Amino acid sequence: MATIERHEKNDRLSRIVVHNGTVYLSGLTADDKEADTAGQTRQILRRADALLGSVGADRSQLLFAQIWLKDAGDFDAMNKVWVDWLDGAEPPARATVGASFALPNIRVEIQFTAAI
Helix, strand or coil: CCCEEEEEECCCCEEEEEECCEEEEEEECCCCCCCCHHHHHHHHHHHHHHHHHHCCCCHHHEEEEEEEECCHHHHHHHHHHHHHHHCCCCCCEEEEEECCCCCCCCCEEEEEEEEC
């Protein structure tokens, strides 16, 4: 059986799980929850870069992203930041849905799966 590595874990979750050549990131939200959707998206993507890098992966190896938006009307603002971040890299499979969050200031959450 392949080894399962868990990083940055607490009682509730592991921020990163690596198994069989695949890295899974838990849903990420922005630290500054007062930022607008574009600002929160930029923060999340910077954090994803750091987390992926910590296990030897990067955005060019993304397989899938699940995006939750508080307001579907912010879809274009989020997408602009997303496309700029990809910076020509092949885009992953992706789904984006509207969601309500437990904390009212969260505007976007993104979960990633990538190859290593």
